[in-house]
Amino acid sequence: MVSAAGAEVDLDVVTKVVTAYQDLLDSHWTDSNCSLSSCVNASSSVFASSGDKKSQRGSSFGGSSKDNRDERKDSGENPKFTQAESALLQVRDAMKDFGLPIKTAKSTIKVTDAKMNADGKVTVSVAVGTTKTYGDGDGEPSYMVDSHTLTLSPNPENLFAVVEDTIDPIPANDTPGERPTDVEFNEVPLDRILGRESNGENRPVADTAGAEFSLLPAHKEQESVGMQTVANEEKHSRPDVKKMIGYALHWTSPAVNPNPDVDVMEEQFPRFDVNCTNFASQVLLAGGWKPRDSKKIGLTDRVRDPDAWSPNAIPLVQKATHTWSAAQNLYGYAKKHSSYYDLPQGEQAQSSDLIFVDWDPDGKADGELDHTMIVTGMVPLKREKKGTPFTSFATPAISQKTKNRHNIPLYESVEIARTHGKKLDKIKWYALTSRPQ
Known part of the structure; x- marks a missing residue:
């Protein structure tokens, strides 16, 4: 030089x-x-x-x-x-x-x-x-x-x-639609999502349904996800957790994603500057959800329809509905049209749960959800008892796009966000689960 x-x-x-x-x-x-x-x-x-x-x-x-x-x-x-x-x-x-x-x-x-x-x-x-x-x-x-x-x-x-x-900074979600008004947006404490809400400790692994999915290998061969549509009146049933997690782990894996500037996804889906919710919708599709076409006539109305969910609301230009591509719109759609509901007190996030966060602009909540993550596993924690290390607790791991993250412990993701300037005391968290009540 x-x-x-x-x-x-x-x-x-x-x-x-x-x-x-x-x-x-x-x-x-x-x-x-x-x-x-x-x-x-x-x-x-x-x-x-x-x-x-x-x-x-x-x-x-x-x-x-x-x-x-x-x-x-x-x-x-x-x-x-x-x-x-x-x-x-x-x-x-x-x-x-x-x-x-x-x-x-x-x-x-x-x-x-x-x-x-x-x-x-x-x-x-x-x-x-x-x-x-x-x-x-x-x-x-x-x-x-x-x-x-x-x-x-x-x-x-x-x-x-x-x-x-x-x-490079974490991209902010480009929220294309207005916040849905026909569902309640209920904030969930981060400690509840992490599993330490009541006493600061995490729950035992044995009590954590779905923990085994953290051990699934990434798919070496992945079939394209089908997109048969369903009638608007039907509600999506609880998705297949194993298929969801397998899909999410495959498409976020190191072998598939060597480049931080490219969100690698199946070719049939649209691409955006921020793909976190776009990818979460793909994971739900892999788990068994079926696209739902809009009954509205106007092109803009079809894209904004809160009761439709599709990557191809306008097929010729591959235009997705806001419920497919934007965090707060998917949150509202999932609560209204599926088995997902607010993570209740006494529970923690587990495999196939959806986590949303409001942390922009300036690293704090502004009333619009900015980001979507999928829980893809449970990571055992190490505690000490009388000086002897032992493993008896677990905490959720998440996968996402933009930026690509593969089975990252949620707590690590939170700490990384803090070093990027996110104000943890001013962030709002939302979590949905579909496990049987």
Whole structure:
């Protein structure tokens, strides 16, 4: 690399230093010696040279000398973290306190763009996909993929270090329809959804129906979902939980979703800038719901019809109904036309439940639901009894689109949102379940 704006960037060097940086961040998930207050292996220690490209960290590319690390440790200097690195450590510590310590974390990276700036720094766009396991490591691993913007800066020795790493923000839901007025929007406490409403503890796994679906493998072959329509007068019956979860896990899996900028879905469905509710509708379709055509005549009225539910309200332009594609419209439709009802007190979210959240703009509720998630499993928590670790509680894991999340513990998703600026005390949660009453 050379320090001139517009100059050609050595992608081999960029890829190697970003790989070394991400490997270090992956190690932070399980490194008890690295904290926000003390971490000699913070990302500021990762370097790559544009010359001989030899490692200063041994077998991995990049690193800093032991003398430099010891000098930093002895000086009492506070560690220097990138934004993404600091957020990782905050989420990691919160997960451990909650009873979900990270057991393993491994990321793949793909450099999608790199450009030299006038000041000699390099701006890099990177796709990062991370797979994690929790507690004892059993069960379906989680997977999340995000777009990162990294800044690489040279030091006097012509070594390049990652000096900043920001994660692209969570997209806001583009709500196309007005909030339904013929159903009640009943807020559900987050602690109830997580299973700790009454006493701060989570419910035993044995009492959690559907927990086994967290162990389902992702589908290797997936048949297209049929779309036979039904009459408006009928209510959707309780969906097939196993089919719902299998579909959701397949289409959010690492093998299917390597690119954070593309929501991979079946070709027959429409695409939007935000696909969370669009995908939730696909999952319900896989579970047995059938599309419901509008009886209205006008094209706009057909799309806005609160009693219709279809990805093809206007087939020639593949225009979906608002109930198919918008969070608050699906919420209203599900409560009115299906077996879904508000998650009651004394219950927690379980497989096939739907979770909605109102958290925009500015990270707080504004009266419009912004996001939809599907519960795809239950993750065992680790508690301690008389100093002996044991597993006897569980908490829900969710899957979604935009951004792609595969069986992520809901609590982790909440903590990630907090590091993105969401104000947890000003967010409103809604949860629907269809389990027999």
